[in-house]
Amino acid sequence: MIRFEHVTKRYPDGTTAVDDLSFEVARGELVTLVGPSGCGKTTTMKMVNRLIEPTSGRISVDGEDISGADPVELRRRIGYVIQQVGLFPHKTVLENTATVPHLLGWKRSRARERAAELLELVGLDPAVHGSRYPEQLSGGQRQRVGVARALAADPPVLLMDEPFGAVDPVVREHLQNEFLRLRARLGTTVLLVTHDIEEAVRLGDRIAVYGQGRIEQFDAPAAVLGTPATPYVADFVGADRGLKRLSVTPIEESDLEQPPVVRLGDTLPRELGARWAVVLDEAGDLHGWISAEQARERGTVREHARRMDAWLPLGSSLKQAFSTMLQHDAGWIAVIDAEGAGQFLGVLTPARLHEALRRSIDADAQAIARAEVSLESIASTG
Ligand SMILES: Nc1ncnc2c1ncn2[C@@H]1O[C@H](COP(=O)(O)OP(=O)(O)OP(=O)(O)O)[C@@H](O)[C@H]1O
Numbered sequence: 001m002i003r004f005e006h007v008t009k010r011y012p013d014g015t016t017a018v019d020d021l022s023f024e025v026a027r028g029e030l031v032t033l034v035g036p037s038g039c040g041k042t043t044t045m046k047m048v049n050r051l052i053e054p055t056s057g058r059i060s061v062d063g064e065d066i067s068g069a070d071p072v073e074l075r076r077r078i079g080y081v082i083q084q085v086g087l088f089p090h091k092t093v094l095e096n097t098a099t100v101p102h103l104l105g106w107k108r109s110r111a112r113e114r115a116a117e118l119l120e121l122v123g124l125d126p127a128v129h130g131s132r133y134p135e136q137l138s139g140g141q142r143q144r145v146g147v148a149r150a151l152a153a154d155p156p157v158l159l160m161d162e163p164f165g166a167v168d169p170v171v172r173e174h175l176q177n178e179f180l181r182l183r184a185r186l187g188t189t190v191l192l193v194t195h196d197i198e199e200a201v202r203l204g205d206r207i208a209v210y211g212q213g214r215i216e217q218f219d220a221p222a223a224v225l226g227t228p229a230t231p232y233v234a235d236f237v238g239a240d241r242g243l244k245r246l247s248v249t250p251i252e253e254s255d256l257e258q259p260p261v262v263r264l265g266d267t268l269p270r271e272l273g274a275r276w277a278v279v280l281d282e283a284g285d286l287h288g289w290i291s292a293e294q295a296r297e298r299g300t301v302r303e304h305a306r307r308m309d310a311w312l313p314l315g316s317s318l319k320q321a322f323s324t325m326l327q328h329d330a331g332w333i334a335v336i337d338a339e340g341a342g343q344f345l346g347v348l349t350p351a352r353l354h355e356a357l358r359r360s361i362d363a364d365a366q367a368i369a370r371a372e373v374s375l376e377s378i379a380s381t382g
Pocket residue numbers: 011012013015016017035036037038039040041042043044195
């Protein structure tokens with residue numbers, strides 16, 4: 001979808017910002033560009049919408065060499081989100097969001113309808129926030145509007161330069177999660193610049209790790225963490241890359257334990273056969289839990305059950321699981337169906353979390369061994 005072929009950018013003062021760069025972002029893929037300040041990430045990104053022209057090489061979007069495209073027309077097809085969101089201060093949130101549809105000549109009512117829909121998708125209520133001006137929003141809300149505005153005309157390609165940079169870490173993680181959900185729905189091809197390896201790993205299908213003007217490794221997050229291609233990459237991803245792996249390993253159903261289960265309407269069972277049991281409501285949805293001591297009391301489960309604070313949908317990362325356990329001082333967390341219904345699936349314990357982490361590391365080691373074998377066979381037949 002986005003293709004760089006031997007692209008070099010040299011600025012008039014002689015700085016080579018990008019040096020003979022070749023890579024490709026597949027349709028629907030999210031690629032993160034990560035690296036230290038000044039390594040050429042922003043230059044790379046701005047060449048895609050022709051805010052910067054390459055010195056040599058070729059860039060194509062959806063098969064079309066963009067050097068022949070009209071830059072203004074090109075930018076309408078490519079969404080662009082930057083850290084200092086760049087909202088128009090004198091326009092309302094709704095008008096800001098409808099900017100590109102307007103430019104594309106959509107009817108006013110359709111553009112506003114679409115803008116309202118997008119605001120809702122990024123978690124803002126158009127009835128409440130739509131008529132406000134940017135200065136009346138928090139930093140996190142402004143960034144949401146930036147994302148909504150970039151997506152309003154349904155661009156096939158989205159460029160994002162440190163889009164979640166200006167907010168605190170908690171809001172940031174929240175925005176990242178929302179963005180991942182949104183993107184899964186829209187299927188947009190995304191190129192995202194960040195200097196934060198954690199963000200690169202969390203969001204990217206693949207990551208391009210930059211050295212000075214060059215890509216040192218272009219790979220899936222688990223591969224970058226598991227087998228850094230060069231000492232530079234190893235240094236950049238850091239000594240705690242085992243910990244970072246927690247954020248790229250999802251909870252799977254086979255990781256879960258099945259504890260005893262009681263229903264809200266049941267009378268107390270007296271013996272649980274375990275230290276605690278999970279409590280489900282009549283529909284099978286998670287309600288809470290009950291301890292072995294409580295189960296020996298008289299009465300119904302409903303009277304003694306405690307609400308559950310620590311739960312996550314299947315597919316959440318091991319890091320989220322770990323941090324939820326810490327946050328709620330919980331020895332285990334319940335895992336529910338990710339697809340809306342919210343059915344209880346089982347619980348994740350610290351021991352199972354550790355096993356899941358091992359599984360992830362072993363799977364990578366095997367994949368790498370397989371890749372080496374197939375490379376050898378190519379070499380020997382070639
Ligand atoms: N207009 C310019 N003229 C000369 N040099 C420039 C210009 N713009 C950028 N550079 C240089 O090109 C190199 C790459 O800059 P670029 O902005 O692409 O880096 P970056 O990786 O995005 O950095 P950051 O994370 O700090 O934004 C840097 O050395 C920078 O100083």
